[in-house]
Amino acid sequence: MGRAPALFPSTMRMSGQLLLQASLTAWAAASAATTSGANSFATSVYTAAGRFPTTLFTKYYNNPTQTASQVQPVIEDPVETGLVYPLSLTDPLTVPKNDTTDPHPLPPTASASLLLEQAFNQIIAISTNANFNSSCAKCQAGLEIAKFLALAAPAQGPVLAVRLCEHFNFSSTCGNQYSGLALGSVITQVVANANVGGYDGQLLCNNFIDSLCPLPPATPLNLTSWFAKPKPNPLPAPKTPSGERLKVLHFSDVHVDPRYSTGAEANCTTGPCCRYDNFNAASPGVIMAPAPRFGAYPCDTPLALTVSALEAIPALTGTEKTGFDFSIYTGDLVSHDPDNQLSRDYVTYTETLLYDLFKKTLGSGPLYATLGNHDSYNQAQDAHHALGGGLATQFQWNYDHLASLWEHEGWLSSSAVALARAHYSAYMVQRHDGFRVISLNTDLWYKTNYFNYINLDTPDNSGMLRFLTDELQDAEDAGDRVWIIGHVLSGWDGSNPLVNPTDLFYQIVDRYSPHVIANIFFGHTHEDQLSIFYANNGTTMNSSTAQTVGWIMPSITPNTNLNAGFRMYEVDSATFEILDAYTWHSDVNSFAALDGQVEVGPTWEFEYSTRDTYGPSIAGGWGANDPLNATFWHLVTEAMEANSSLVTTFNTLQGKSSVRTPACTGNCVPAKICYIRSGSAAIAKQNCIPGFASVQ
Structure with a gap:
C-alpha cells in the first residue's frame, strides 16, 4: 500500500450520492411499513454501499476511491483554530511510538517537613495493619518504599516502575507501559498521594499486583448526611403515559x-x-x-x-x-x-x-x-x-x-x-x-x-x-x-x-x-x-x-x-x-x-x-x-x-x-x-x- 502525499479533493460526488440514494430507495421499497412496531422491523435489512461515500469529507490524503486501503480524510479541528491533523498521526505505515509532546506532569519534590509527616503517617498505617505478616503486607510495605521515592525523587518513580515490572515479569513490554511517557508518571503521582499502608494500598495490591491483598468490603456509608431530603413517602404519583x-x-x-x-x-x-x-x-x-x-x-x-x-x-x-x-x-x-x-x-x-x-x-x-x-x-x-x-x-x-x-x-x-x-x-x-x-x-x-x-x-x-x-x-x-x-x-x-x-x-x-x-x-x-x-x-x-x-x-x-x-x-x-x-x-x-x-x-x-x-x-x-x-x-x-x-x-x-x-x-x-x-x-x-x- 503506497502513501500519496498530495491531497485529494472529494471526487465522485454525484456517483456516491446516487449510489446511497439507490440503496435507500431499494430498502424503502422492500420494507415500506417500517415506521414502528417489531413486526415491521423484523424483516428489515440494509446493505451498505460498497464504495466509500466520498462526500462525507472535503479532502483526503489518499485517493478515496481506492479499495486496497482505508481512506484517510483530512480533518480540521473546529474548536482548535488552524489545527489540521497530519497524515502521520493515522498512517498505518508510520504509527507513532511515543507522544513526547504531552507527558503527564510529575508531582513536585516534597519538602523535608512533608517527608517527615508522610513517614510518620505511613508507619502508623503499617503498625495498625492486621495482615502485616502476609503477602498483602509485603506488597503494601513495598508500596511504602515506592511512596517515599515518589516524594523525594519523583523523576525516579517511572524508572522504578519499569525495573519492578521487568524483575517480576509483569509484562513483556514494561518500557512501553510504565515509562515516564506512558503510565509511569501517573503511577508516581498516585503512589505519592495514596495511603499505601491502608485501604488504598490494599486495593492497589488487589487490582494491579497479582491479587496479593484480599478485596476489602465496601466502606460503611453515612447516607443521612449525604441526602438533603429523605425519599418522599408516599412517592409522587407517576406521570400519565402520553401514548406518543x-x-x-x-x-x-x-x-x-x-x-x-x-x-x-x-x-x-x-x-x-x-x-x-x-x-x-x-x-x-x-x-x-x-x-x-x-x-x-x-x-x-x-x-x-x-x-x-x-x-x-x-x-x-x-x-x-x-x-x-x-x-x-x-x-x-x-x-x-x-x-x-x-x-x-x-x-x-x-x-x-x-x-x-x-x-x-x-x-x-x-x-x-x-x-x-x-x-x-x-x-x-x-x-x-x-x-x-x-x-x-x-x-x-x-x-x-x-x-x-x-x-x-x-x-x-x-x-x-x-x-x-x-x-x-x-x-x-x-x-x-x-x-x-x-x-x-x-x-x-x-x-x-x-x-x-x-x-x-x-x-x-x-x-x-x-x-x-x-x-x-x-x-x-x-x-x-x-x-x-x-x-x-x-x-x-x-x-x-x-x-x-x-x-x-x-x-x-x-x-x-x-x-x-x-x-x-x-x-x-x-x-x-x-x-x-x-x-x-x-x-x-x-x-x-x-x-x-x-x-x-x-x-x-x-x-x-x-x-x-x-x-x-x-x-x-x-x-x-x-x-x-x-x-x-x-x-x-x-x-x-x-x-x-x-x-x-x-x-x-x-x-x-x-x-x-x-x-x-x-x-x-x-x-x-x-x-x-x-x-x-x-x-x-x-x-x-x-x-x-x-x-x-x-x-x-x-x-x-x-x-x-x-x-x-x-x-x-x-x-x-x-x-x-x-x-x-x-x-x-x-x-x-x-x-x-x-x-x-
Missing part, C-alpha cells in the same frame, strides 16, 4: 481505528491486530489471515465499517427524513492502542472525526454523549480535583475539547457546556418536556484508573457522585424525569468498577427511583447486557422491589469476537419509559467475502425486539403498552430460573449473534441471572459465581 412514542438511538463503543491496514494480519499475537506491523508469532512477516476491508473479529472498527453503520442506522430505523428525537452515545471513540502509541492529538483527532460524522449522518436531533475510558490520554486515566494544583487539571484539555465539540455540533446549551468543563466532561441537560439527561464520567469509578486509588475509602473523592445527587434532587423538586448515561457499568459481574463508589451510586439510584430516574445506560463491555437496581441495596430481590434498569449497550466494534450492533428505543414522551427496544447487527464473519468488489458493503439486519423476545416468557403476559421497566426484567429473570433456554437466548444475543459466542451451560446459567440482578460491584462480588460475564 419517541424514537431514540443508542449506540456505543465505535473504537474507530484510523490506522487499520486492509490486508494486514487479522489474527496477530501481539499488539492491535489489522495493523501493518503486527503479525502472528507462528509466521512472522507472513500474513495468515488478511484483514478484510470492512473489519474482522479480533480488530477495532475500520472507517469503512463505521460509515456503513451510520448509513444503515437511519434507513433501518425509519428516521431518514425525521431524524431521531434524540440519541445517546455511551462512550469509547478511540481504538485500543498501547499507551506508547497514543497521544493527545490522537484522542482529539478521533473525537473530532466521529462527532462530525455523527452530526452529518444521524439527523438534526441532539446527541447526548459520555466520555469512555479509552477517550483519554493515557487511556482510562482521569485525575480528580482533590489532587490540587496542576495535577488536578492535567486532563482539562480533554474536558474542554469535548465540551467545545458538543457545543459546536449544537447538542449542548452553554449551561451544559459550562458543567462539562467543570465536572470532568459530565453535565446535565434540562429539556423542555420535563426530561433531563445526566451524563457521568465513569472513569472515576473504573478499576483501571490509577487516580481512583487515592483516599479510596472515601467513595467520592472526585465529587462526581455529589454532582449527580444534587442534579437528581433538583429534578425531584421540579417533578422531572431523568436518564443517566455513563460508560463503565456500575455492576454486572463487578470486574470493571470499584466497590466503594458504585456502592454509593446504588444508594443514590435507590433514593431517586423509580419516581425520578426512568432509565440508566452504559457501554464498555461491547456486549448486550443488563442490570436491575432494587430497593434497600438489593437485600430483597423481587418484582416489587425492582426499581430501575441499567441497559448495557453492545458495540459497533467487533473487538473481540463480536458482531457489530446498534439499538433504537421507543420511548413514551411523558414518562420516558422504554416501550420497546429494537437491535440490529451485522455479521462480521461475512466481511471477507466482500473484498475484491465495490458493489455492496456490509449487510445490517434486524436482530430482535426486546418485548417480543422476552415478553411472552412472563407468566400472565405483559401488556402491549406496559414499559420494559425493572419489574418486567425481574419477571424475565424469574422465567430464566424456570426455563434455562431463555438464558441460552440471552447468551446468544449478548454477543450480537456472533458465530464465536460460546454456549452457556452449567454454572453459567445462575451466574448470568445473578449478574443481571447486580447493579453494583459490591452486590456482584458478594452474590455471584465469577467467570461467566463475557462471551468474548
